[in-house]
Amino acid sequence: MGMNKNTVLAWATFIMIVVGVVLIGMGAFRYDDVAGWGFASVGIGFFAIAWVFNALKGRV
Numbered sequence: 581m582g583m584n585k586n587t588v589l590a591w592a593t594f595i596m597i598v599v600g601v602v603l604i605g606m607g608a609f610r611y612d613d614v615a616g617w618g619f620a621s622v623g624i625g626f627f628a629i630a631w632v633f634n635a636l637k638g639r640v
Contacts, residue, residue, distance in 0.1 A: 589636055593634045600627045601623070
């Protein structure tokens with residue numbers, strides 16, 4: 581099973597989306613103070629990076 585550049589970017593995108601959802605969930609349900617806002621903003625940042633990885637598929 582060989583992995584080319586597009587499959588590596590696809591897996592990276594999938595993993596970053598999962599981590600982003602977990603971070604936003606932790607910010608929303610686990611932490612009720614200011615730390616929750618930090619977790620949620622980092623989760624949104626993970627979504628932004630995953631979006632860039634998805635846009636790079638087929639171009640690299």
